[in-house]
Amino acid sequence: MIEVKGLSKAFGEKEVLKQISADFEAGVTSLVIGASGSGKSTLARCLVGLIEPDEGEVLYDGRDFVHMTAKERKTVRKEIGFLFQGSALFDYFTVRENVRFPLDILTDLSSKEKEMRVDSVLERVELTEAHALYPSELSGGMKKRVGIARAISPKPRYLFCDEPNSGLDPQTSIIIDALIQEITKENEMTTLVITHDMNSVIEIGEYIMFIHYGEKWWEGTNQEIMETDNKEILDFVNASGMMTRKRM
Amino acid sequence: MASFLFHLGRYFILMWRAFSRPEKLSIYRRRLLDEMVSLGLDSLGIIMVISVFMGAVITIQTGANIDSAFIPTYTIGFATRQSTILEFSPTIMALILAGKIGSNIASEIGLMRVTEQIDALEIMGVNSSAYLILPKITAAVLISPFLVIISMFVSIGGGYLIAMFTDVVSVANYEFGLQLDFRMYHVVYALSKSAVFAFIFTSVPSYQGYYASGGALEVGKASTRGVVQSSIIILAVNYLITQIFLI
Ligand SMILES: Nc1ncnc2c1ncn2[C@@H]1O[C@H](COP(=O)(O)OP(=O)(O)OP(=O)(O)O)[C@@H](O)[C@H]1O
Numbered sequence: 421m422i423e424v425k426g427l428s429k430a431f432g433e434k435e436v437l438k439q440i441s442a443d444f445e446a447g448v449t450s451l452v453i454g455a456s457g458s459g460k461s462t463l464a465r466c467l468v469g470l471i472e473p474d475e476g477e478v479l480y481d482g483r484d485f486v487h488m489t490a491k492e493r494k495t496v497r498k499e500i501g502f503l504f505q506g507s508a509l510f511d512y513f514t515v516r517e518n519v520r521f522p523l524d525i526l527t528d529l530s531s532k533e534k535e536m537r538v539d540s541v542l543e544r545v546e547l548t549e550a551h552a553l554y555p556s557e558l559s560g561g562m563k564k565r566v567g568i569a570r571a572i573s574p575k576p577r578y579l580f581c582d583e584p585n586s587g588l589d590p591q592t593s594i595i596i597d598a599l600i601q602e603i604t605k606e607n608e609m610t611t612l613v614i615t616h617d618m619n620s621v622i623e624i625g626e627y628i629m630f631i632h633y634g635e636k637w638w639e640g641t642n643q644e645i646m647e648t649d650n651k652e653i654l655d656f657v658n659a660s661g662m663m664t665r666k667r668m
Numbered sequence: 669m670a671s672f673l674f675h676l677g678r679y680f681i682l683m684w685r686a687f688s689r690p691e692k693l694s695i696y697r698r699r700l701l702d703e704m705v706s707l708g709l710d711s712l713g714i715i716m717v718i719s720v721f722m723g724a725v726i727t728i729q730t731g732a733n734i735d736s737a738f739i740p741t742y743t744i745g746f747a748t749r750q751s752t753i754l755e756f757s758p759t760i761m762a763l764i765l766a767g768k769i770g771s772n773i774a775s776e777i778g779l780m781r782v783t784e785q786i787d788a789l790e791i792m793g794v795n796s797s798a799y800l801i802l803p804k805i806t807a808a809v810l811i812s813p814f815l816v817i818i819s820m821f822v823s824i825g826g827g828y829l830i831a832m833f834t835d836v837v838s839v840a841n842y843e844f845g846l847q848l849d850f851r852m853y854h855v856v857y858a859l860s861k862s863a864v865f866a867f868i869f870t871s872v873p874s875y876q877g878y879y880a881s882g883g884a885l886e887v888g889k890a891s892t893r894g895v896v897q898s899s900i901i902i903l904a905v906n907y908l909i910t911q912i913f914l915i
């Protein structure tokens with residue numbers, strides 16, 4: 421599990437995260453939702469140390485990540501899978517090489533074991549056919565799926581997905597959500613999904629945290645979010661047009 | 669001035685990190701081979717074309733400027749050889765490669781920065797500066813002396829063509845001049861110099877790319893800065909090296 425305590429971050433004058441505290445449990449797909457620019461990506465980047473927070477603690481199963489030495493951090497990072505908002509695939513590698521890369525870096529598997537792992541992960545994101553293509557030859561949604569495959573191939577303990585289904589069609593979106601939830605249960609992973617997508621919220625939101633202008637505004641389950649009368653949440657949910665459909 | 673010191677400090681920190689011990693050697697070995705092939709083969713064509721013209725022009729120019737009966741024409745061969753070995757091959761080639769390889773490196777690394785590929789490497793626990801920069805610098809430092817040797821031969825060959833097909837100088841005199849007072853030290857000096865230049869035209873653009881931020885526009889600017897700065901530094905360092913080792 422990941423415990424976040426009083427996390428704050430400002431860029432110059434601008435306070436992007438304000439005293440965020442939350443517990444993200446293992447085996448649970450936790451969702452972080454909020455409007456564009458509310459600080460979701462910044463939160464994820466602070467949690468994994470790509471941005472140094474100004475204040476606060478991040479505990480990975482009790483290990484204080486913020487105050488670690490660079491070497492200790494490396495140990496924790498080897499257990500982290502991260503899907504970037506823009507996929508961040510390596511341009512000079514094929515799909516297969518992208519998915520294999522973290523295995524080369526992080527594991528001591530034999531070449532054959534790695535290839536088998538790559539095959540099975542590509543199958544799960546339904547990209548077996550595309551394995552020899554380069555990122556420039558993929559559609560946005562395919563890139564997202566390769567990004568997910570790359571993040572999960574080394575079987576991380578902690579998984580971060582920054583908008584895994586933006587740019588995907590509704591069907592693929594459901595498949596990806598189901599996949600993330602499945603592997604989270606399977607491997608007892610601590611999974612954090614950043615999303616705008618109310619479909620995901622309703623389908624897989626066991627724990628949901630709503631960020632509003634850098635503050636934790638609300639937290640609860642997908643049941644609770646449908647019944648809350650918090651104004652900002654209602655605005656957010658209504659804007660997505662989901663409420664009407666689900667409440668019918 | 670403060671900003672200059674800031675960049676200088678950050679440059680040296682980046683280099684220090686790039687040269688720290690890599691975590692998985694097998695991966696670096698593959699990257700190094702890839703880089704050597706791409707740097708070497710991709711630059712061979714342009715180096716040869718430029719060198720042959722360079723040698724030809726030096727020969728013609730020297731010939732045109734020696735119209736005194738007291739200076740023997742074999743001086744043309746001698747001058748072509750000396751200026752090719754001491755300056756034109758190592759320095760001009762470094763400037764050409766700074767333009768070609770330097771802009772390439774800065775935009776490649778810069779693009780990786782703005783598309784979060786560098787962050788992705790860091791998340792996996794990879795030392796991104798070592799992984800991206802070290803193979804490029806090493807490959808260029810190792811390959812560049814060979815390119816310069818090739819350039820020397822081709823340039824002197826360019827002069828030879830002039831001797832053969834024009835009456836600027838006879839082939840016999842050109843050859844005699846080429847062999848006159850040859851010092852191996854000059855070649856060693858030139859090759860060492862070219863290795864230093866290779867370090868500059870790879871590390872400076874790497875730095876510019878690594879700290880690029882924003883979008884495609886900024887990557888383009890970083891690439892230009894990388895080329896301009898490495899060219900200026902190469903010329904300044906060339907001046908220093910010449911002062912110290914040849915005079
Ligand atoms: N490196 C940075 N320097 C300065 N400001 C930044 C930086 N990164 C993010 N910000 C600012 O922080 C705020 C939050 O950005 P962030 O990317 O976290 O939003 P987000 O919630 O992920 O939005 P989206 O849903 O559009 O991805 C924005 O106003 C952005 O301008």
Ligand SMILES: [Mg+2]
Binds near residue numbers: 460461462505582
């Ligand atoms: Mg974001």
